[in-house]
Amino acid sequence: MSVGANPLRDPQDRRLPRIAGPCSLVIFGVTGDLARKKLMPAVYDLANRGLLPPGFALVGFARRDWADQDFAKVVHDAVKEHSRTPFREETWRQLSEGFRFVPGEFSDDRAFDKLRTTVEELDEARGTSGNHAFYLSIPPGAFPDVVGQLKEHGLATGAGGSWRRVVIEKPFGHDLASARQLNDVVSEVFPQEAVFRIDHYLGKETVQNVMAFRFANAMFEPVWNSHYVDHVQITMAEDIGIGGRAGYYDGIGAARDVIQNHLLQLMALIAMEDPTSFEAGNLRREKQKVLASVAIPDGLNLHTARGQYARGWQGGQQVIGYLDEADISRRSTTETFAAIRLDIENRRWAGVPFYLRTGKRLGRRVTEVAVVFKRAPHLPFTQTATEELGQNALVMRIQPDEGVTLRFGAKVPGTAMELRDVNMDFAYGGAFVESSPEAYERLILDVLLGDPPLFPQHEEVELSWQILDPIIKGWAANGRPDPYPAGSWGPESADEMLARDGRTWRRP
Amino acid sequence: MRIDLTDVTASAVASALLQARRRAGSPAMGMVLTFVVVTDEAGHADAMAAAREVSTEHPSRVLGIIRGGRRGRARLDAEVTIGQGASGETVLLRLTGGLAAHPVSVATPLLLPDSPVVAWWPGDAPDDPASDPLGWLAKRRITDAASATRSRSAVLARRARHYTPGDTDLAWTRLTPWRALLAAGLDQHPVRITGGAVEASRNNPSADLMAAWLRCRLRVDVEIRVSRGPGLTRVALHSAHGDIALHRPDGRLALFTIPGEADRPVALQRRETAELLAEELRRLDNDDIYEDAVQVLARSTPGGRQAGTPRPTESQLATTAHAARKTSTRRSTKPATAAPRAAKATPRRGAKTTAQKQTAKGAAKKAGTKKAGSKNKKAAKKAAAS
Numbered sequence: 001m002s003v004g005a006n007p008l009r010d011p012q013d014r015r016l017p018r019i020a021g022p023c024s025l026v027i028f029g030v031t032g033d034l035a036r037k038k039l040m041p042a043v044y045d046l047a048n049r050g051l052l053p054p055g056f057a058l059v060g061f062a063r064r065d066w067a068d069q070d071f072a073k074v075v076h077d078a079v080k081e082h083s084r085t086p087f088r089e090e091t092w093r094q095l096s097e098g099f100r101f102v103p104g105e106f107s108d109d110r111a112f113d114k115l116r117t118t119v120e121e122l123d124e125a126r127g128t129s130g131n132h133a134f135y136l137s138i139p140p141g142a143f144p145d146v147v148g149q150l151k152e153h154g155l156a157t158g159a160g161g162s163w164r165r166v167v168i169e170k171p172f173g174h175d176l177a178s179a180r181q182l183n184d185v186v187s188e189v190f191p192q193e194a195v196f197r198i199d200h201y202l203g204k205e206t207v208q209n210v211m212a213f214r215f216a217n218a219m220f221e222p223v224w225n226s227h228y229v230d231h232v233q234i235t236m237a238e239d240i241g242i243g244g245r246a247g248y249y250d251g252i253g254a255a256r257d258v259i260q261n262h263l264l265q266l267m268a269l270i271a272m273e274d275p276t277s278f279e280a281g282n283l284r285r286e287k288q289k290v291l292a293s294v295a296i297p298d299g300l301n302l303h304t305a306r307g308q309y310a311r312g313w314q315g316g317q318q319v320i321g322y323l324d325e326a327d328i329s330r331r332s333t334t335e336t337f338a339a340i341r342l343d344i345e346n347r348r349w350a351g352v353p354f355y356l357r358t359g360k361r362l363g364r365r366v367t368e369v370a371v372v373f374k375r376a377p378h379l380p381f382t383q384t385a386t387e388e389l390g391q392n393a394l395v396m397r398i399q400p401d402e403g404v405t406l407r408f409g410a411k412v413p414g415t416a417m418e419l420r421d422v423n424m425d426f427a428y429g430g431a432f433v434e435s436s437p438e439a440y441e442r443l444i445l446d447v448l449l450g451d452p453p454l455f456p457q458h459e460e461v462e463l464s465w466q467i468l469d470p471i472i473k474g475w476a477a478n479g480r481p482d483p484y485p486a487g488s489w490g491p492e493s494a495d496e497m498l499a500r501d502g503r504t505w506r507r508p
Numbered sequence: 509m510r511i512d513l514t515d516v517t518a519s520a521v522a523s524a525l526l527q528a529r530r531r532a533g534s535p536a537m538g539m540v541l542t543f544v545v546v547t548d549e550a551g552h553a554d555a556m557a558a559a560r561e562v563s564t565e566h567p568s569r570v571l572g573i574i575r576g577g578r579r580g581r582a583r584l585d586a587e588v589t590i591g592q593g594a595s596g597e598t599v600l601l602r603l604t605g606g607l608a609a610h611p612v613s614v615a616t617p618l619l620l621p622d623s624p625v626v627a628w629w630p631g632d633a634p635d636d637p638a639s640d641p642l643g644w645l646a647k648r649r650i651t652d653a654a655s656a657t658r659s660r661s662a663v664l665a666r667r668a669r670h671y672t673p674g675d676t677d678l679a680w681t682r683l684t685p686w687r688a689l690l691a692a693g694l695d696q697h698p699v700r701i702t703g704g705a706v707e708a709s710r711n712n713p714s715a716d717l718m719a720a721w722l723r724c725r726l727r728v729d730v731e732i733r734v735s736r737g738p739g740l741t742r743v744a745l746h747s748a749h750g751d752i753a754l755h756r757p758d759g760r761l762a763l764f765t766i767p768g769e770a771d772r773p774v775a776l777q778r779r780e781t782a783e784l785l786a787e788e789l790r791r792l793d794n795d796d797i798y799e800d801a802v803q804v805l806a807r808s809t810p811g812g813r814q815a816g817t818p819r820p821t822e823s824q825l826a827t828t829a830h831a832a833r834k835t836s837t838r839r840s841t842k843p844a845t846a847a848p849r850a851a852k853a854t855p856r857r858g859a860k861t862t863a864q865k866q867t868a869k870g871a872a873k874k875a876g877t878k879k880a881g882s883k884n885k886k887a888a889k890k891a892a893a894s
Contacts, residue, residue, distance in 0.1 A: 006698065007725045008691040013797040015684045015787065019692045047775065050685045053692060054764040054772040090761040090775035097773065127696070127769045427567075 020448035022053045023131035023163075024098070024122050026115070028106075028146055029138035030060035030071070034169070038200075039137065040075050041083040042440035047095050048085040049437075051445055055126040057098035059118060063105055071101035084438055098126050106138075106145040112153040119155065130162030133196075133447050137169060139248075144185045151189040167196045167447055170261050172458075174252060175472070176465035183458040196447045197461065201262040202454045203439030203446075206402040210269045210369070211278070213396065213404065220394070223373065225348045230391060231501075232270060232354045233370040234263050235508050236398075237362035239315055241486070242336070246327035255306070255338040255472055258358040262367075264291065264464045265456065266398070267354055270369055271344055280453040284460065291463035295343045297353075300474040305482070305494040307337035309361040312485035319361065319486045335481040336360045339494045340471055341501070353501065357494065361486040366508045367398040381417060389419045393506070403427040511588040518617040521586045525569075525597055525618075528590040539596050541789070542620045543568040544627040546611075546642055548575075554781075555630040556600060561782035563596040566789045569620050570596060573611050573642065576604035583607060584614060612641045624648070624792050628785065631655050635663070638672035648792050650785070652678040653713035664713040668806035673794040679713035680798050681784045685776055686718065686743060689754055689764060697766055699747040704730040706744075709737030718743060720805040721797070739778060 009016065025043065027035055046052050060071045076096075080087055100118050104111020122128045132155070136146060147166070150156045158164045166186060173179030186195055201207055214220060223229070236258055242249045249257065268287040275282040297303040310321040322328060322336050337359030344354065373392040386409075395405040404426045412418040446454055475481075482491035489505065498504055509531065511524050543562070547555045552572055559570045582605040589598040601614055619625055627646035629637070637643040637651055653664035655678075664679060694701070704722045708715035718740065719730040726745070735741045737759075744753035750767030754776070762776040 006691060006694045007701075007727075008687070008694050010725075010797060013687075014791060015681075015795070015797070016688050016691055017684075019688055019695075021692075022696055050688060050775070053696075054689070054774045055769075088775060088777060090773070090777060093761060094773045094775045125770060126772070127766070129696075 017049070017051055018445070018449055019051055020053055020056070020445060021131060022055050022127050022129045023133065023448055024057035024059055024119065024126070024128045025133050025135060025444070025448070026059040026061060026119070027135045027137055028061045028142075029136070030101075031062045031064060031074075032137050035137050036074070036078040037082050038438070038440045039135065039444070040078040042438055042444050044075075044079040044083045044091065044095065045085050045438065045441050046445055048083075048088060048091045049441075052095075052448075054094070055098065055128055056095070057100065057122045057126050057128055058095070059100045059102060059115070059122070061102045061104065061111070061115060064101075064103055066101050066103060068099055068101050072096050072099045075099060084441075098122070106142050106149065109149075109153075112149045112155070116153050116155055130158045130160065131164075132158070133165040133167060135167040135447075140168075140171065140173070140182060143168070143182060147185055147189045156189045163194070163450065164190070165194045165196060165447055165450070166190045167198055169198050171252065171256060172197055172261070172461045173465065174256055176462060176469050179458070179461050179465050183461070187458070192457065193452065195458075196443075196452065196455045197457070198440075198443055199261050199265060199454075199456055200439040200443065201398075202265060202456070203441075203443040204398065205437075206396070206398045207266065207269065208454075210266075210396060214270075215274050224371075226350055226352045228373055229349075229352050230372050230374045231352055231503060232267075233372065233506055234266050234270070234354065234356045234368075235370070235506075236262060236358045236367040237365060237489075237508060238358075238360045239362060239365045241309065241319060241361050242322070242325055242328075244326075246325055250328055250332055250334050253306075253334045253338070253472075254336055254358050254360065255340070255468060255475075259338060259340065259356055260464045260468050261456075261461075263356045263358060264467065265460075266369060267342070267356065268460075270371070271349055271354070273348070278453060280451075280455075283453050284457055287456075288459055288463060290344060290346075291460060291467065293344050293346045294463075294467050295345050296467065296470055297341050297343060300471060301478070302500055303341040303497060304471055304475070305337075305339040305491060305497045306335035306475055307359065307484040307491035307494065308332075308334070308481040309336050309359075309486045310483040312361075312487050314361055314487035315364070321483070321486070322360075333476075333480050335475070337362070337481070337484060337490045337494070339490065339497060341497070342467065355498065355503075355505075357490065357505070359484075359490050363487060363489050364508075365400065368508050369396045369398065370394070370506050370508075371396075372503075372506070381419065385417045386419050388421070390421045395506075401427065509590050513586040513588065515583050516586060517584065518614045521584075521588065521599060521601070521614075522617055524586070524588045525590070525599065528588055529597070539567045539569055539620055539623065541566060541568045541623050541792075542618075542625045543570045543789075544615060544625060544642055544646060545570060545572045546575075546627060546629045546633070547572055548631065551631050552600065555628075556598065558630075558781040558785060559628070560596075560598060562785045562789060563598075565786050567596045568626075568789075569618070570598045571615055571618055572598070572600040573615065574600070574602045575608040575611060576602055578605065578608050580605045610641075612645060615642060615645060619645070626650065626789060626792070630781070632657055633667075635666040636670035636672070637667070637675055638670070647674055648788070649675050650678065650788050651675070654679050654682075660711045660713045661716055664716055665805060668802040671799065671802045671806065673799065675802075676788060676795055676798060677713070677717075678781070678784050678788070680717050680795075680801070681787050682714050682739075682779065683718055683721070684787060685779075686740065686754060687721065689762075689774060689776070690743060690745065690752065693752040693754075693764070693766055694745070697747075697749070697752060697768075699749050699752075699767070701726045701728055701745045701747050701752075703728045703746040704744060705733060705742070705746070706730060706740070707733045707735040707742035708740045710734045712737075712740060714740050716805055717801055720808070721801040723808075724800045724804045 027039060029035060043058055102111060102115045102118055119132055123130050134150060136143060156164055173182045268290045272286040272290045275286045308322045312319065323330050323332060339357035342354045371394045375391055379386050389409045393407040397403050397405060406424040407421055409419045410422045412420050443454060482493045484491040509528050511528055513520060513524055543559055545555050545559050552574055556572050563570060584607055585602040587600040603611055603614060624647040625645050626648045627643050628650040630652060633651040634640040637649040643649045651667060653660050656663040706715045706719045715732055719732050722730045739759055741757055742755045744751045751765060753765040754762050756762035756776050760777050762774045764772045764774045
């Protein structure tokens with residue numbers, strides 16, 4: 001046996017899970033909502049599924065006067081409340097030995113000195129071997145500070161074969177210029193391949209299944225083009241309002257918050273050509289090609305719509321309007337609903353508009369991609385028989401109720417020839433104890449494994465901003481968003497926008 | 509919704525399924541496989557509960573088959589359940605009288621079209637599951653040597669000798685977390701392993717498989733020692749720098765030892781049957797690694813085995829299995845070598861219906877290739893051993 005190749009591993013042995021190598025995860029902003037509700041439970045769930053290395057360590061960094069035990073208590077509560085898998089004392093014991101907490105401000109040199117010694121102590125005591133991932137769960141304004149400190153205190157580069165990675169969350173800037181600036185800050189310290197931008201949507205099983213659906217099947221590909229597809233609708237609707245996120249949301253709005261990352265990424269996956277392989281570089285190249293060929297239609301008022309939720313009834317509850325939310329200015333022009341039309345100018349998609357919409361306080365929580373097909377060129381039926389017949393549609397339901405729906409016409413039972421649309425549904429299996437991992441589990445594991453296909457790189461981010469910037473700029477110069485009652489499907493201007501093209505929104 | 513049917517035929521059961529699905533608003537479509545559970549009166553409640561739980565991850569039609577006494581009139585009773593917390597359909601079939609000897613006649617009309625069939629024996633299972641009539645229907649046959657009522661190691665060894673691609677055993681599934689940690693240990697410390705030891709309660713089939721796997725992969729002697737349990741308690745890989753070891757005395761928390769580093773606790777709880785089954789159903793192709801392991805096992809246990817018996821030819825055996833595997837992968841890509849076996853397989857496959865007969869040639873060729881692969885393997889091994 002040669003030293004180096006592990007004889008216990010075999011590519012044929014697909015039962016063996018990928019366990020991350022020895023490493024630690026350092027979370028900045030560990031007191032935040034995301035850390036408590038998503039990151040800590042995801043770390044625990046990974047440990048519970050046996051996917052973390054035995055010596056894994058979790059380091060918290062925040063402006064709190066905590067000792068390691070206080071931190072452990074916080075993690076314990078977060079895990080108990082939010083983890084997906086059942087709480088097991090054994091898993092907890094394994095994990096909790098690796099908890100460390102470093103109190104301090106981002107500008108505090110002593111705190112980063114302490115972080116450095118902590119990390120070195122972990123290498124010694126837990127065998128993390130100099131491999132550390134820094135998760136910046138903090139406002140982008142604090143990035144330069146933290147990243148600079150990491151560099152200054154020698155935390156940004158590992159010795160020998162060890163790695164250092166940095167994980168950043170959206171928003172990746174608020175326009176092209178700021179995205180570039182942010183990238184400059186991070187890339188000055190960390191090399192491109194060590195930067196992991198988390199778009200949790202891409203970690204979802206159903207989003208990954210879009211690729212399986214498109215590239216593993218023979219029967220959808222032939223119709224996946226402008227000869228058969230009339231248009232595509234991508235919807236991400238939320239039923240909640242902005243909640244306590246006024247500070248983050250006001251001034252950002254729906255387009256920057258959702259379209260720039262989630263919806264454009266979904267669109268790229270739906271529209272891209274087949275990648276040479278699922279290796280990160282190949283996948284990214286295809287997505288970039290799609291984003292680069294996007295054209296914004298002339299006449300922004302005609303092909304985009306934006307709205308702001310007003311008071312109303314949503315799901316049986318009376319809710320307040322956006323302008324009445326706490327900490328929101330009465331004159332805020334931030335949109336909570338955005339719908340845009342994009343055209344992809346390549347051979348496959350020329351002439352097929354992609355309609356993207358997202359909003360808060362809409363009818364229900366749903367994310368889906370609907371590929372709507374052209375009508376049959378000739379219908380050998382009487383006009384009355386096909387009155388109720390719509391267009392065929394293939395709907396990928398991303399969440400909730402993950403699955404695929406095929407919508408097509410069928411005969412209504414009875415003597416007369418009468419056609420009507422029916423649905424054929426496929427549902428993915430439900431949530432089993434060990435399977436169906438949360439998006440964050442998948443993504444954190446990928447960060448620790450150094451597996452980048454699901455993380456957008458800065459080129460994709462910049463291309464997305466190039467698409468969105470003119471639209472947002474146009475809106476800013478053009479009055480206020482249209483109010484829509486909470487619990488509806490958006491402002492009338494959104495319906496008018498599609499009516500101009502002779503189409504209607506699908507009710508998701 | 510539950511429907512009880514007494515003294516019926518399989519087609520009545522099939523139409524009850526259809527009706528139930530319609531009445532429930534057709535919730536059960538999108539099923540991916542038929543899961544045949546071969547059970548008995550005493551064990552069916554637990555087995556069906558586990559199968560239903562698995563159904564949430566792998567929506568399936570679960571056919572529980574209870575073969576009753578052979579005396580009396582041939583009779584089929586069925587309980588059809590749809591919905592009620594499971595995402596597929598469940599049918600419990602009781603076969604009595606002359607029918608007990610012909611379960612395939614009941615199962616055949618109830619299999620989902622075109623989807624794989626998986627058979628599971630939660631308790632005692634045939635020594636050669638692939639030649640069992642119900643096992644023959646299945647693409648994957650899951651046995652559990654640990655639940656055998658007879659001597660478990662011996663049961664496992666007998667099954668190993670009859671191994672056919674598609675066979676698998678939950679004793680092997682139970683090892684996955686152990687194997688993952690050992691592989692991770694060796695990832696971290698790529699040292700040369702000179703030997704190994706496995707400790708487990710007496711007659712533990714998982715321990716036999718673990719030892720066989722290690723012998724096969726590392727080509728070293730692996731000793732099996734008896735401990736007080738529960739289950740597998742310790743696996744150690746010896747090296748010049750010390751042991752890479754996993755020690756789990758209480759069936760829950762293990763201590764992970766790596767030379768030169770502090771011991772670390774690792775959660776390594778024993779998993780529920782439903783979790784084990786879910787892992788099995790995640791992939792339905794042949795498990796080559798298991799195949800290698802059982803073949804090492806089959807050759808090292810001529811008859812039952814005493815724990816701790818020295819096995820002088822082990823490293824030799826391991827090498828053989830490795831060579832055999834190479835041969836088989838090479839051979840199985842060549843359909844020409846499958847010809848003699850394919851001819852033999854045709855009548856068995858073709859005996860069903862005329863429609864099938866026409867397609868039997870293609871099917872037999874496929875089956876033949878597989879079988880021929882394993883047969884060649886055996887031949888190659890014989891040649892290498894002599």
